[in-house]
Amino acid sequence: MKNVSLADVDHVERAVLPIGTDYAPGHLLDWHEHRRAQFLYGATGVMVVDTADGSWTVPPERALLIPAATRHRVRMLQVSTRSLYIEPTAVPWWPATCTVVDVPPLLRELLLAAVEFEAGYDLSGREGHIAALLLHEIAALAPLPFHIGVPASPDLSALCRGYLADPDVTVTNAAWAARTAMSERAFTRRFRRETGESPAGWRARARLLAALPLLRSASVTEVAGRLRYASPAAFTAAFTRAFGAPPSRFHRSSP
Template identity: 35%
Template sequence: MTVDNLPKLAPIEIGYRVDPALPIIPFAMEVSRAGCAAPHAHPRGQFIYASSGVMRVVCRRDVWVVPPSQGVWVPPEVDHEVYFPGDVSLRNLFVDPSRTAALPVECAVLKVSPLLRELIVRAVEVGDDYRPETPPWRLMMVVLDELACAEKTPLHLPMGRDERLLRVMEALLREPGDRREIEAWAAVAGASVRTLSRLFQRETGLSYGAWRKRLLLQTALDRLDRGESVTTVAFDLGYQSLSAFIEMFRQALGAPPGQYARQSGQSTSTGRCRK
């Protein structure tokens, strides 16, 4: 199913509610196979986060696939669309324009640390029933601090728009460990190898091989963050040997997966902003 065929959702009205006394208005929703009716913008900034499931976020010319280890920050008054090809537990934060100065001025994919994840869960429980200088209000201010400290991830996965390219991408998103080469995928796309290669480069800025490696890395990071073993992740992603997976990971991120996971946990568990 391509995004054009998904049932359409109206924009969330909370985004248009300007009230400095409510620095954050959280929003929770269970969504299944749906998407925005049209590109839209609103006065509040929006941190788009799914605690489970994968989203596709379109922000101006960028199209990203976003797993639960990441979220997308959309500044106020920036056109965007969101699609949910599967089942998604949506946990959004709508930030009043009076509180966005410390946040990115452009759309950005941000890493969701364990601390930020728990803060979002708690914020959703609070909702918009709070007043300035109360404990719930102070919670929202901590959430803002954590958002300002969140690391931008270099591993966002750009998506294409051409239907032939999307057939291949969506098949790989369903099964990242599929090891077929581009010649086999060309038949799936209904295009020549040359055309498919050109579509990858033109619409994502990456070759097929580079795009697929980024998908593997993103999938691996998400699963490692969930506590899965390096061995399980490596073989599920189609690697014939654990050493080959570790070497690919090390070359891309500068550390083997076990060390990277430990460093990530140490840097995010304290909640300290290093900016």
């Protein structure tokens, strides 16, 4: 199925409903949730997915596992998705929070085949076996670290979401503390309590996640400059430490 609404087929008695959707550049799927769990694969482009407690940046050819009934929004940057909507009872092993995963070649080919199915595909034939194999392949995937937590309290959440939208290297702990009418020491202690890391450490990770969409159309040197790293080498070292691969791996022209 392609470019159809889940609401139109959610009633169909299939544990796995594959749907492919093409989105206009910059399209925003505003806050919503699904009764089913979702395997959200970006065949092209970058997706930024927000929930109440975090933000996940999904590079090309990766996917996000979204638990059932999780309220979320998705910003699509040149994205065509291949999604699986899955009955929760069929995947008791599904993670309790959103999780980014790699999509190996076999899984990618299975997804591309599955979105050609009709809603009521034959469970006993080839299509049913592909649907079952998809779940086996997804269960074996390991999580990737393209995530950052967001505090639950409204004032800290607003600071963090604002920074994620526009990372500014000149922001200081003192400036954030002033905006919450707290001393810098009290603010830092509270921020660490809610997120598990310091404000400066959180901002550093947010800047690195912001690099992923930029790398689609800009070189490593250009992205390092935009995010105000001292040099491309410094940016590359920080990115590799955080994500386990150099930024060149995520550049659009990379294989």
